[in-house]
Amino acid sequence: MEAQRGGKDGIEVKYIADVYTGFSEKFGLPRQSGIVPELTGRIVFRPEFRNPDAIREIEKFTHLWILFDFSLAHRDEWSPTVRPPRLGGNRCVGVFASRSPFRPNPIGLSCVKLEKVSGTENEGKVLIVSGIDVVSGTPVIDIKPYLPISDCRPDAAGGYSDEMAGYELNVEFAPGVYEKIPENDRDAVTGCIKSDPRPSYHDDPERVYGMVYKGLEIKFKVSESTAYVLSAEETDNDS
């Protein structure tokens, strides 16, 4: 009566593209897409999928869905519950009631803004997007247009995520530090710190955090609701 389809246990998915962002490590990344609109990424199609016809009319959409592999979160076993870092680290919720990367299938879903389609010499047409929330080199398995008619649900309630809506830090810079950040990157860096990368159970005003953005190591402390950026220095490794 109620036949399962496919008749097997799963499917293989192929990487169609990779996203490149300023973050080669996870710390500092916004926890969801759209939180830091200034944070941009480049989506480069893999050669087999580098066909301009495959993105025909894509620029008529302002927003896209990126389905990607949480490639840093592969585990042999899955856990039914996770502890969202923003909930104090000691409250467990079900993995299917979370956007945690540690899930039975490590697939992420981000909504990004399409800034432009850029023609390049070596990589074909590249999508420049903003509001991204993934580490550089993340493999992409699908790109879909955002359809307001089905995807935009203003009446939706966001569970525990609503508790965090509107929360952000003030960001202040020690003298001379702001100027050390390339002009084009200042808004993105400020936005990422504003979104508070700390796990929420951390509350030590003396603790120094380091976030690496485009090869620049940015150190900051947080006291109450203000982040103080202490330094911004080139790292040896600019990857």
Add this chain to the structure above:
Amino acid sequence: MEAQRGGKDGIEVKYIADVYTGFSEKFGLPRQSGIVPELTGRIVFRPEFRNPDAIREIEKFTHLWILFDFSLAHRDEWSPTVRPPRLGGNRCVGVFASRSPFRPNPIGLSCVKLEKVSGTENEGKVLIVSGIDVVSGTPVIDIKPYLPISDCRPDAAGGYSDEMAGYELNVEFAPGVYEKIPENDRDAVTGCIKSDPRPSYHDDPERVYGMVYKGLEIKFKVSESTAYVLSAEETDNDS
């Protein structure tokens, strides 16, 4: 410098659940999720993932994302362009500028409303959802909460999909036909016909279409902007 991660060409994903709806065939299904709010589905976890902890706190969210396998759309080759049926069938758009099931990785994305979490004797906890748009038996690869903060983008423009916003048919029933549809299914059936299942290049007022919903074959014709439902009869096969 810009290392790809994962170091391979893709990953395997496992089916975690199956969705059961009133449609055992594709014709009549809404083209996107949320279009027919009355259309419900049951998401049944596969035994390995049937753990009540995995959905802890899920009922605090009103809407969920379902990532699923377009199991009826598997093809050995992929085509860079598709012809969305609503665009007259002769306009090609890029596959990544469409929600077509025929894509390099046949993965679909639907936003559904969580109506309730139902405890069952044989299937564990089952999710009852509405606004579904998939054929019965569709295998699910992930369930995520809808987070308004990142997923709801009221400023998004929907490209060619905006051209269709608000379009629907009037639905009229021949005498006695409405009463043949079980009371609980009348709104769903009416909603599906209202959303106009015909390919948009069809325009023959004499052509009879047949849609099978929960074993009931519903026949209708369309003239201008009105659908006339001619009959509703049990089919031999009630799957």
